[in-house]
Amino acid sequence: MAIKRRNLFLNRPLILVLVVYTLIPCRDMAVALETQDSERSVAVEATAHVDKSEITIGDKIQLGIRVKFTGDIAIQFPEFNQHLGVFTVKETNVSEGPKSEEDGYSTTERNYVLSSYEIGSQTIPPLKIKYKGKQGAGEVVTNEIPVDVKGVLKEGEIAGDIKDILAPVDVPISFKRLVPWVCAGFGVFLISGIIYWLINKRKRGQERREQEFIKRAPHEVAYELLERLSKEDLIAIGLIKEYYYRITDILRHYIEDRFGLLAPERTTEEFLTEMAHTNKLENIHKLLIQDFLERCDMVKYAKYGPSKMEIQETYDAAKRLIDETRERLEEGDVIVG
Numbered sequence: 001m002a003i004k005r006r007n008l009f010l011n012r013p014l015i016l017v018l019v020v021y022t023l024i025p026c027r028d029m030a031v032a033l034e035t036q037d038s039e040r041s042v043a044v045e046a047t048a049h050v051d052k053s054e055i056t057i058g059d060k061i062q063l064g065i066r067v068k069f070t071g072d073i074a075i076q077f078p079e080f081n082q083h084l085g086v087f088t089v090k091e092t093n094v095s096e097g098p099k100s101e102e103d104g105y106s107t108t109e110r111n112y113v114l115s116s117y118e119i120g121s122q123t124i125p126p127l128k129i130k131y132k133g134k135q136g137a138g139e140v141v142t143n144e145i146p147v148d149v150k151g152v153l154k155e156g157e158i159a160g161d162i163k164d165i166l167a168p169v170d171v172p173i174s175f176k177r178l179v180p181w182v183c184a185g186f187g188v189f190l191i192s193g194i195i196y197w198l199i200n201k202r203k204r205g206q207e208r209r210e211q212e213f214i215k216r217a218p219h220e221v222a223y224e225l226l227e228r229l230s231k232e233d234l235i236a237i238g239l240i241k242e243y244y245y246r247i248t249d250i251l252r253h254y255i256e257d258r259f260g261l262l263a264p265e266r267t268t269e270e271f272l273t274e275m276a277h278t279n280k281l282e283n284i285h286k287l288l289i290q291d292f293l294e295r296c297d298m299v300k301y302a303k304y305g306p307s308k309m310e311i312q313e314t315y316d317a318a319k320r321l322i323d324e325t326r327e328r329l330e331e332g333d334v335i336v337g
Helices: 002-040 175-212 216-234 242-257 267-278 283-301 308-325
Strands: 044-050 054-058 061-068 073-076 088-093 096-100 106-116 120-124 128-133 138-142 144-152
Touching: 044 128, 044 138, 044 144, 054 242, 061 073, 061 128, 216 242, 216 308, 242 283, 267 283, 283 308
Parallel strands: 054 144
Antiparallel strands: 044 061, 061 106, 073 128, 088 106, 096 106, 120 144, 128 138
């Protein structure tokens, strides 16, 4: 037994040498695999951000997507048609970058202009960013962003102004108290009759003017109606809604006369659905019409008070659409008046 222990003790250095030589190739193999894996890896991260997290219905919001990466790779940003969740894509800006950072990374960014007509807590969904390089292709996902879309309140109104309805109370009957109500009712009836007569008179005059325009080109009629609307200066006397009803009606009739689309008799949603499937209008003009009608609906139905600059932009948008889509006379053509 002592002899065996002595032999084991003498052979111990030899065993250690064999173990060391066995581990050296494994270490080299591990370093090679680690180096190979590090060469294959690509560091890419994408973040989304907005310029404001709380907006009013119809307001524009800037959405930015920033991609940070290493290596020689190509970044592909998402392309949107018209909608991103409940948000409408108004504009897509050209990508910026890539720019080299101090930490050895490169960054590139693209911005989008969005708006929403859905009130409440909304979310910009995560977006997929694709990339491609020598090591292959892949994709990363941005973070989702909550946005609070608020309705439009009148000046001085707050949510706390709304109170419960008071309980009914008994009121003693008095004929003397009925006299003012009778007079007021008669006055309202008389004023309503006068207003009805004035409206009908105005409609008849408008119908006569429209009949005069039957033989004229659609853009000529639209130009004259826009000029009349401008000279009436409805904004100066506070008739902002009337102004938006009139300018919307002018553009809708122009679209119907020029392209044969049933614009005046349909709601904005119905007309936009029909317009999306027609090839009579270019895409840039479809987007211009959609933005114009949505602006006008905000004022007509959402009680939105536009600024003077927004009112002028609405007028310019209508005139621009007519300028760019009007019928062009070929040499030798004549319009019979």
